[in-house]
Amino acid sequence: DYYFNAVEIRRSFPSSLHLVDSAGRVFEQIPLNPSDYCPYSATGNYTGGVVYAHYGRPEDFNWLRSVGVLAAGHLVVMRVGGGVSFAEKVWLAERNGGGGALIYPDPADLPQDPRRLGLNAHTAVSEHVTERKPERLLNTLELTSDSPGLPLIPALPITATVAAKLLSQLSGPPCPPSWRGRLPYVRCVLGPDFGSGRRVRLSVQNLMTPVLLNNIFSSLEGREPDQYVILGAQRDSLGPGAVKSGVGTAILLELARTFSTMVKNGFSPRRSLLFVSWDAGDFGNVGATEWLEVYLSMLHLKAVAYFSLDQAIMGDDHLSASTSPLLVDLLDAAIRQVEHPKHAGQTIYSQAERDGGSWRIMKPLYLNSGAYSFTAFAGVPAMELRFTEDRAYPFLNTPLDTVPRLQEVLGGRLGVTGRSLAELVGEMVLRLVHDHILPLRITSYAQTVLQLSAQLNKHSAELQSRGVSPQWLFSARGDYSRAAETLQRAIDYSDLHDPNTARFYNTRIMKVEYYFLSQYVSAMETPFRHVIHGRGNHTLSALTEHLTLLTSDPGRFDENRFRRQLALFTWTLQGAANALNGDVWSMFNRF
Incomplete structure (x- = not known):
C-alpha cells in the first residue's frame, strides 16, 4: 500500500560566506561546497562578529554569559555532536540573540585522517534544523518564515577547514580547556572580535519546493x-x-x-x-x-x-x-x-x-x-x-x-x-x-516520577516558604504506583488464556503510554505532548530544570510559572493513574 501527501520542503540555493571590512566591503570570499546546506534554514543575510559556543548546548551558552561573552548580534560557530541536534543548536543560538549559525565537524569529535577512515577536512556534515514538522493545511504542509519550529536565523554547515579559517582570526577571552578542539593553527578563544574591525557575512538563500511524499506499507x-x-x-x-x-x-x-x-x-x-x-x-x-x-x-x-x-x-x-x-x-x-x-x-x-x-x-x-x-x-x-x-x-x-x-x-x-x-x-x-498479555513494563514510570519526588523533597522548605506545595504531585505519584502494581497483580492471578480477559487487560496496558500525553496543552502549539519524553513547559524536564534555579539562580525562579508546570504535570499523572484504574471520575473528585 502507498500513502501520498503533497508537502513543501525547504531546499537550498548556493550559500556564501564573505569576510568584510568595517565599511561592509568584501575583501575575501570563503569557498563553500554548494551542496552543503541545512534543510529548513531561514533565508537571509547576516553580518557580524563570531562567537565560539562549543557544542551549542544550554550549558555552553550559560557559561558564555557567565564570562560576559554574548552571542547577541554575532554569528555563532558550534561543533557537530555533544548530544545536541542541529535543530537544537540553531534554536539555542537564536534564543541567545545570535544572528546566524555555523556548524562544523571538529577532529576531536570526528577523526579526520582519511588514512584511518576519517572525515577529510574539506567535508561538511548536513542536517535539518527544524524542531518540528509544520502544521497540516488542506492536506499540504505550508512552511513559512513564521511556522512554529522553523528557525528565524540562517544556518549553514561548514567544513573543518572553513571553521579553522574563522576561529584562527578570533580574539577575546580564552576557552575553557574542555572546549578546545583539534583544529590546526587555532588558539581557542571565544570571540566575538574578528581582528582589525573585520566581520563575517553569511548569506543563505533557500527555496521552498513542493514534493510528493511516498510512504510504502506492507502488512501481515x-x-x-x-x-x-x-x-x-x-x-x-x-x-x-x-x-x-x-x-x-x-x-x-x-x-x-x-x-x-x-x-x-x-x-x-x-x-x-x-x-x-x-x-x-x-x-x-x-x-x-x-x-x-x-x-x-x-x-x-x-x-x-x-x-x-x-x-x-x-x-x-x-x-x-x-x-x-x-x-x-x-x-x-x-x-x-x-x-x-x-x-x-x-x-x-x-x-x-x-x-x-x-x-x-x-x-x-x-x-x-x-x-x-x-x-x-x-x-x-x-x-x-x-x-x-x-x-x-x-x-x-x-x-x-x-x-x-x-x-x-x-x-x-x-x-x-x-x-x-x-x-x-x-x-x-x-x-x-x-503473547496473550503484552509484555510491557507498566510500572516503569512510577520510578521516573519517584526521582522527581526526591528532588522536590530536597527543596520542600524553600517551596513551602514561597507558598508552593508539591503534595498533590506526591499523591498522584502514589496513586499511579498503586494502580500499576494492582493491575500487574491482577494480570498475574488471572486466566490469561481466556480471550476476553486477555483483551481486557491488554486494552488497559495500551492506555499507559497514551495517557502520558498531556490533555492540558494544545496539540497544535505543543505537538510533543508527552510529559516525560515531550518538549515544552508541561514536561518533567522543564519542571526539573526550573526547580534547579532555586539553588543555582533564585532570582530567575518564577513561582507562577512553576505552579503551572507542577499543575500540568500532576494533572496528567493523576489522569494516567485513573485510566490505569479504570476510574475516570476520581480526578474531578480530588481536584
Whole structure:
C-alpha cells in the first residue's frame, strides 16, 4: 500500500560566506561546497562578529554569559555532536540573540585522517534544523518564515577547514580547556572580535519546493487485526546514505520477508504486523510524523509498539537502545538470547556486562530519533536500536556515507552485524505479536516520577516558604504506583488464556503510554505532548530544570510559572493513574 501527501520542503540555493571590512566591503570570499546546506534554514543575510559556543548546548551558552561573552548580534560557530541536534543548536543560538549559525565537524569529535577512515577536512556534515514538522493545511504542509519550529536565523554547515579559517582570526577571552578542539593553527578563544574591525557575512538563500511524499506499507494480518506492531525505516538521504537509510531499509525488508515466510509455513500471529518505508526522513522524519497526524485518532489502543531501524549499524562494538521504558523488559530478554556480532559464543547481554553493565544499553528517546514522534506525539511505546563503535562513525550525513566505507569500518562484518540487530528486533516483535498479555513494563514510570519526588523533597522548605506545595504531585505519584502494581497483580492471578480477559487487560496496558500525553496543552502549539519524553513547559524536564534555579539562580525562579508546570504535570499523572484504574471520575473528585 502507498500513502501520498503533497508537502513543501525547504531546499537550498548556493550559500556564501564573505569576510568584510568595517565599511561592509568584501575583501575575501570563503569557498563553500554548494551542496552543503541545512534543510529548513531561514533565508537571509547576516553580518557580524563570531562567537565560539562549543557544542551549542544550554550549558555552553550559560557559561558564555557567565564570562560576559554574548552571542547577541554575532554569528555563532558550534561543533557537530555533544548530544545536541542541529535543530537544537540553531534554536539555542537564536534564543541567545545570535544572528546566524555555523556548524562544523571538529577532529576531536570526528577523526579526520582519511588514512584511518576519517572525515577529510574539506567535508561538511548536513542536517535539518527544524524542531518540528509544520502544521497540516488542506492536506499540504505550508512552511513559512513564521511556522512554529522553523528557525528565524540562517544556518549553514561548514567544513573543518572553513571553521579553522574563522576561529584562527578570533580574539577575546580564552576557552575553557574542555572546549578546545583539534583544529590546526587555532588558539581557542571565544570571540566575538574578528581582528582589525573585520566581520563575517553569511548569506543563505533557500527555496521552498513542493514534493510528493511516498510512504510504502506492507502488512501481515493477525487474529486480532485491529492491534498491530509497527516496524519502520526511512528510505531517503541527502547523500549516499549507507548508514542513514540503506542498512535500516535492508533490515526492514529482511524482517518482512522472514515473517512472511513464517506465516506461509503456518505461523498465525495474534496481532498484526505493519512494515513501513518512510519518506522525507532527512527533513525531520516528515513522512512518519505526517502519517501519525492523519491517523493519530486511529492509533489509540491499536498501535502496540513501534521499532525504528534508522541508522541501525554504525559499528559492531556496542548496542544502544533509545526507548520508552515500557519496552525495557522486552529488550532485556532479547539481548540475553541473541549472539553478539563481534564476539562469537557470547550474547549481547554477557558482553554488555563485561563492558560495565547491560543498563548502559538503555537510553532515553531523543528529538532526532525516528522513534521519537511515535511516543512523544502519538503516545505509542517506541524504540530505536543501533550498533556503534567506541570511535564515532565519521561519515553520517556526508557524501562519504557509502557501503564500502561502512564495510571497512566494520572489517567486512556488515552482514553479521545486520543479522544480529534483525534477530534482536525479531525476538521482541515475536513476543509482542504472540503473547496473550503484552509484555510491557507498566510500572516503569512510577520510578521516573519517584526521582522527581526526591528532588522536590530536597527543596520542600524553600517551596513551602514561597507558598508552593508539591503534595498533590506526591499523591498522584502514589496513586499511579498503586494502580500499576494492582493491575500487574491482577494480570498475574488471572486466566490469561481466556480471550476476553486477555483483551481486557491488554486494552488497559495500551492506555499507559497514551495517557502520558498531556490533555492540558494544545496539540497544535505543543505537538510533543508527552510529559516525560515531550518538549515544552508541561514536561518533567522543564519542571526539573526550573526547580534547579532555586539553588543555582533564585532570582530567575518564577513561582507562577512553576505552579503551572507542577499543575500540568500532576494533572496528567493523576489522569494516567485513573485510566490505569479504570476510574475516570476520581480526578474531578480530588481536584
